[in-house]
Amino acid sequence: MTRYKAIIAYDGSGFFGYQVQPEKRTVQSEIEQALQKMHKGDFIRVTASGRTDAGVHAKGQVIHFDSPLEIPGDSFRMALETRTPRDISFRSVKAVDSDFHARFDTTGKEYRYLIQCGKLFDPFMRHFAWHFPYPIDLQKMEEAVTILLGEHDFTTFCSARTEMENKVRTLYQIEMEQVNDELFAITYRGDGFLYNMVRILTGALMDVGQGKLSLDDLKKALDAKNREALRSKTAPPEGLYLMNVFYDEFGK
Amino acid sequence: MTRYKAIIAYDGSGFFGYQVQPEKRTVQSEIEQALQKMHKGDFIRVTASGRTDAGVHAKGQVIHFDSPLEIPGDSFRMALETRTPRDISFRSVKAVDSDFHARFDTTGKEYRYLIQCGKLFDPFMRHFAWHFPYPIDLQKMEEAVTILLGEHDFTTFCSARTEMENKVRTLYQIEMEQVNDELFAITYRGDGFLYNMVRILTGALMDVGQGKLSLDDLKKALDAKNREALRSKTAPPEGLYLMNVFYDEFGK
Numbered sequence: 001m002t003r004y005k006a007i008i009a010y011d012g013s014g015f016f017g018y019q020v021q022p023e024k025r026t027v028q029s030e031i032e033q034a035l036q037k038m039h040k041g042d043f044i045r046v047t048a049s050g051r052t053d054a055g056v057h058a059k060g061q062v063i064h065f066d067s068p069l070e071i072p073g074d075s076f077r078m079a080l081e082t083r084t085p086r087d088i089s090f091r092s093v094k095a096v097d098s099d100f101h102a103r104f105d106t107t108g109k110e111y112r113y114l115i116q117c118g119k120l121f122d123p124f125m126r127h128f129a130w131h132f133p134y135p136i137d138l139q140k141m142e143e144a145v146t147i148l149l150g151e152h153d154f155t156t157f158c159s160a161r162t163e164m165e166n167k168v169r170t171l172y173q174i175e176m177e178q179v180n181d182e183l184f185a186i187t188y189r190g191d192g193f194l195y196n197m198v199r200i201l202t203g204a205l206m207d208v209g210q211g212k213l214s215l216d217d218l219k220k221a222l223d224a225k226n227r228e229a230l231r232s233k234t235a236p237p238e239g240l241y242l243m244n245v246f247y248d249e250f251g252k
Numbered sequence: 253m254t255r256y257k258a259i260i261a262y263d264g265s266g267f268f269g270y271q272v273q274p275e276k277r278t279v280q281s282e283i284e285q286a287l288q289k290m291h292k293g294d295f296i297r298v299t300a301s302g303r304t305d306a307g308v309h310a311k312g313q314v315i316h317f318d319s320p321l322e323i324p325g326d327s328f329r330m331a332l333e334t335r336t337p338r339d340i341s342f343r344s345v346k347a348v349d350s351d352f353h354a355r356f357d358t359t360g361k362e363y364r365y366l367i368q369c370g371k372l373f374d375p376f377m378r379h380f381a382w383h384f385p386y387p388i389d390l391q392k393m394e395e396a397v398t399i400l401l402g403e404h405d406f407t408t409f410c411s412a413r414t415e416m417e418n419k420v421r422t423l424y425q426i427e428m429e430q431v432n433d434e435l436f437a438i439t440y441r442g443d444g445f446l447y448n449m450v451r452i453l454t455g456a457l458m459d460v461g462q463g464k465l466s467l468d469d470l471k472k473a474l475d476a477k478n479r480e481a482l483r484s485k486t487a488p489p490e491g492l493y494l495m496n497v498f499y500d501e502f503g504k
Contacts, residue, residue, distance in 0.1 A: 011375045057376070081373065089375040121333065123263045123341040124309070128376070 001066045003098045004076060007091040012057040013127035013238065014087050019051040027052075027061075027088060034083035035065060049102045049109070049245040053196075055237035057128070060091070060110075062245040064102040102245075108172070110244040111188045111198045113235060115206070118182040129183065130202075130239035136184075136209030138176065144208040145174045147219050148201065155225040157201055158194030159234075167194055167225075174201075187243070202235035253318045255350045256328060259343040264309040265379035265490065266339050271303040279304075279313075279340060286335035287317060301354045301361070301497040305448075307489035309380070312343070312362075314497040316354040354497075360424070362496040363440045363450045365487060367458070370434040381435065382454075382491035388436075388461030390428065396460040397426045399471050400453065407477040409453055410446030411486075419446055419477075426453075439495070454487035 008031075016024035020032070028046055035044040049062045071079070073094040081090045116122050116129040117136075125131070151170040158167060173189040186205065188198055204221075207213035213232060221230040260283075268276035272284070280298055287296040301314045323331070325346035333342045368374050368381040369388075377383070403422040410419060425441040438457065440450055456473075459465035465484060473482040 009375055011378070086373070086378045087375050089373050091372060120343060121338070121341050123261055123339050124380070126263070126338045 001068055001098070002070060002095050003064055003066050003100055004073075004093055005096040005100055005102065006063050006065075006077070006080070006093045008061050008063060009059045009089045009091055010057065010061070011087040011127070012052060012055050015054065017052060017054045017056070018048060018058075018061070027058075030084055030088055031063070031080070034080055035067070037083055038069070038079055039067065047102050049106050049242075052240075052242055053237050055127070056240045056242070057238075058242040059112075060244040061242050062102050062106075062247075064096070064100060066098075100247075105247050106192070106245055107248060108189060108191045108246040109193060109242065110246070111193065112241045112243045113186045113188070113198060113202045114239045114241065115184040115186070116182060117184045122182065125182075127238050130236050132184075132206060134210055136206065137211065138178075138209065140211070140215065141176060141205050141209045143215055144205055144218055145176070147215065147222065148174060152222060153225050154194055154197060154222075156221050156227060156230050157197050157204070158227070159196040159200075160227045162195040164194060169194065169197070174205075196234055198240060199235040199237065200230070200232070202239070203232040204230060206235065207232040253320055253350070254322060254347050255316055255318050255352055256325075256345055257348040257352055257354065258315050258317075258329070258332070258345045260313050260315060261311045261341045261343055262309065262313070263339040263379070264304060264307050267306065269304060269306045269308070270300060270310075270313070279310075282336055282340055283315070283332070286332055287319070289335055290321070290331055291319065299354050301358050301494075304492075304494055305489050307379070308492045308494070309490075310494040311364075312496040313494050314354050314358075314499075316348070316352060318350075352499075357499050358444070358497055359500060360441060360443045360498040361445060361494065362498070363445065364493045364495045365438045365440070365450060365454045366491045366493065367436040367438070368434060369436045374434060377434075379490050382488050384436075384458060386462055388458065389463065390430075390461065392463070392467065393428060393457050393461045395467055396457055396470055397428070399467065399474065400426060404474060405477050406446055406449060406474075408473050408479060408482050409449050409456070410479070411448040411452075412479045414447040416446060421446065421449075426457075448486055450492060451487040451489065452482070452484070454491070455484040456482060458487065459484040 010027050015027050018027045020026050020028045031046050044065050046063050046065045077090045077093040114129040116125045116131045119133045121131050149171050153168050155167045169192050171190040175187040177185045179185050262279050267279050270279045272278050272280045283298050296317050298315050298317045329342045329345040366381040368377045368383045371385045373383050401423050405420050407419045421444050423442040427439040429437045431437050
């Protein structure tokens with residue numbers, strides 16, 4: 001058996017999320033079906049760096065799987081590209097050490113949240129960004145970032161349904177960029193992210209930018225370690241992209 | 253009755269084209285339904301600058317309709333924006349002279365054709381560009397443009413199903429732009445376009461760029477005034493955008 005690592009991109013708008021669910025169209029099930037076709041009906045389990053929710057996109061999701069086939073990476077990539085639907089794309093496939101693990105070996109992730117800030121709703125971005133046509137105070141948001149960066153217990157910033165016990169994570173970077181008149185992007189880099197964490201952080205940052213949440217209240221909410229301490233709404237899934245998964249010491 | 257002119261944008265991927273067809277989801281029928289709701293069930297006919305095919309997009313389609321309602325343009329815009337699905341967007345609505353006609357008064361149009369030229373297929377662009385990952389000779393294509401510009405009988409470059417008798421049109425401008433590593437755009441401006449004309453022109457230009465069609469053969473095909481004289485395939489609908497409709501002497 002050879003272990004393969006693949007980097008994949010997907011438009012999340014047509015999926016009930018990454019992870020297999022009975023009778024639902026998911027990214028994982030489409031890939032496992034494609035692998036099964038390539039392996040004469042044998043089921044091949046796929047493991048990802050983590051799941052993404054319904055409507056959430058990926059440009060650099062990482063998966064691994066084991067296969068008895070010995071195929072050069074690029075041919076494997078082409079074979080999977082042609083056997084998966086057009087909303088999933090294989091960026092690369094390569095053979096790796098048999099102990100590589102797409103989830104357990106991650107050292108960090110990068111997410112991007114896209115906001116369509118133009119006054120008029122852009123129908124072409126309806127599945128790809130959050131329409132937020134209100135004026136924002138960027139300087140206030142930069143100050144909020146300094147509160148959030150670093151190592152914290154992020155209980156306040158994750159879904160109450162999070163199963164993970166340890167909610168301490170480190171945010172290395174939050175970068176805000178006015179891409180053009182229509183688009184505003186927030187990029188997050190950290191050693192790990194809790195369930196809904198990026199969407200809740202984005203909701204809070206936009207509230208700060210809009211003057212609905214003071215820096216003081218943001219700090220208090222963080223310190224409270226309680227999801228109830230934050231009133232901000234969770235930003236919608238369509239603006240969120242998993243950009244990169246890291247397996248090395250990325251600029252720690 | 254007041255005549256209103258509206259500029260609309262739509263993502264064509266979910267429609268069977270612009271024009272009403274029985275039992276099909278079309279842009280026109282969605283707008284007429286929205287107007288009907290606003291007019292207590294009275295049917296309001298909408299007239300566009302022209303139709304667009306299934307899968308073709310618009311960023312600046314123009315329509316007109318007559319309404320007994322006297323509403324400021326921006327309120328009318330909001331009312332229609334909220335009553336139409338999210339893949340149609342109203343950019344502006346304004347009252348105009350009662351003899352304004354969205355189709356008969358056009359002096360020209362601008363179309364844009366988007367090509368995803370990156371080697372790897374981009375799943376996010378699958379409804380929004382033609383994936384054409386082959387090397388192209390831009391200089392050859394620029395020479396092809398000089399053959400096509402100006403007034404010609406474009407019988408060779410329209411669908412054999414075109415009903416229009418007079419196939420003489422003037423192309424003012426064909427602009428090619430490498431937007432970034434992933435995107436190549438061709439913008440066409442002319443006094444009018446025949447059925448499938450932009451898609452057939454694009455197919456021919458890309459054939460020239462790929463070395464499949466010589467400039468000589470392109471010239472001969474144009475002169476032949478016969479659809480059969482051109483072997484190039486029609487570029488797919490998903491790359492095509494109706495960008496602007498002109499009602500004045502636009503740079504003639």
